[in-house]
Amino acid sequence: MKIKKRSNAIRVPPLKKAIKIKRKSSELEEESTVSKAIENIKKVLKKKNAEVINTASTPKVEKSYKINKAKIRQTKFQKNYPRGIVYLGHIPHGFYEEQMIDYFKQFGNVTRVRVVRSKNTGRSRGYGYVEFMYPEVAKIAAETMNNYLMCGRLLKATYIPPEKQHSGFFVGRSWTKEIYPKIINRNKVTKIRNGNIDKKKHIRFVQSTKDKLSILEKKLKEKGFDMKFIPIDDSKQY
Numbered sequence: 561m562k563i564k565k566r567s568n569a570i571r572v573p574p575l576k577k578a579i580k581i582k583r584k585s586s587e588l589e590e591e592s593t594v595s596k597a598i599e600n601i602k603k604v605l606k607k608k609n610a611e612v613i614n615t616a617s618t619p620k621v622e623k624s625y626k627i628n629k630a631k632i633r634q635t636k637f638q639k640n641y642p643r644g645i646v647y648l649g650h651i652p653h654g655f656y657e658e659q660m661i662d663y664f665k666q667f668g669n670v671t672r673v674r675v676v677r678s679k680n681t682g683r684s685r686g687y688g689y690v691e692f693m694y695p696e697v698a699k700i701a702a703e704t705m706n707n708y709l710m711c712g713r714l715l716k717a718t719y720i721p722p723e724k725q726h727s728g729f730f731v732g733r734s735w736t737k738e739i740y741p742k743i744i745n746r747n748k749v750t751k752i753r754n755g756n757i758d759k760k761k762h763i764r765f766v767q768s769t770k771d772k773l774s775i776l777e778k779k780l781k782e783k784g785f786d787m788k789f790i791p792i793d794d795s796k797q798y
């Protein structure tokens with residue numbers, strides 16, 4: 561009788577093998593789509609540079625009117641030089657402003673980035689905006705990054721054309737641990753309360769508190785409590 565020797569090698573079930581192969585293939589597909597998008601963007605940028613060179617070679621016409629010293633408004637700038645904005649939804653935890661700039665640089669020149677945060681806590685609300693130098697680049701980036709799996713979340717990317725753009729996408733200061741909207745508002749209120757008050761303002765404040773106390777007295781009287789509030793400060797002494 562021949563005895564078969566047991567091998568120390570652990571047998572992997574066929575289902576696990578299939579899952580591993582699928583994961584590898586999906587990762588390779590994602591990498592290939594991003595690389596293809598980058599190649600397309602490079603072609604678009606080459607065309608743009610050629611157009612810029614052609615416009616630079618044409619002679620400029622002299623203008624008789626005087627140039628205004630004031631700065632050009634943002635709306636005029638957007639009309640002359642339209643930018644491409646991409647809306648990002650389902651942003652995973654840890655993928656914030658710095659990470660977004662580093663990641664989207666591979667597509668093209670990123671001009672602005674914003675992650676919408678809570679005014680009270682400063683935490684991410686899960687959506688934001690990325691602005692590119694050219695609308696064509698933004699369109700390609702939105703198409704490639706839509707439904708892209710990142711840290712267990714499917715990113716939702718939509719391209720916003722220049723016609724639908726407004727200044728509200730990038731409103732608000734950049735949030736940090738030291739400076740955030742709640743602290744700024746709190747400091748404003750403390751300055752107003754601790755600041756010097758005029759005579760007129762003080763008289764108004766005293767009168768309003770007296771009116772509130774009289775309303776409270778009436779409410780208590782209706783419920784059977786006969787109470788009178790005598791204020792310490794009186795506006796008549798002013």
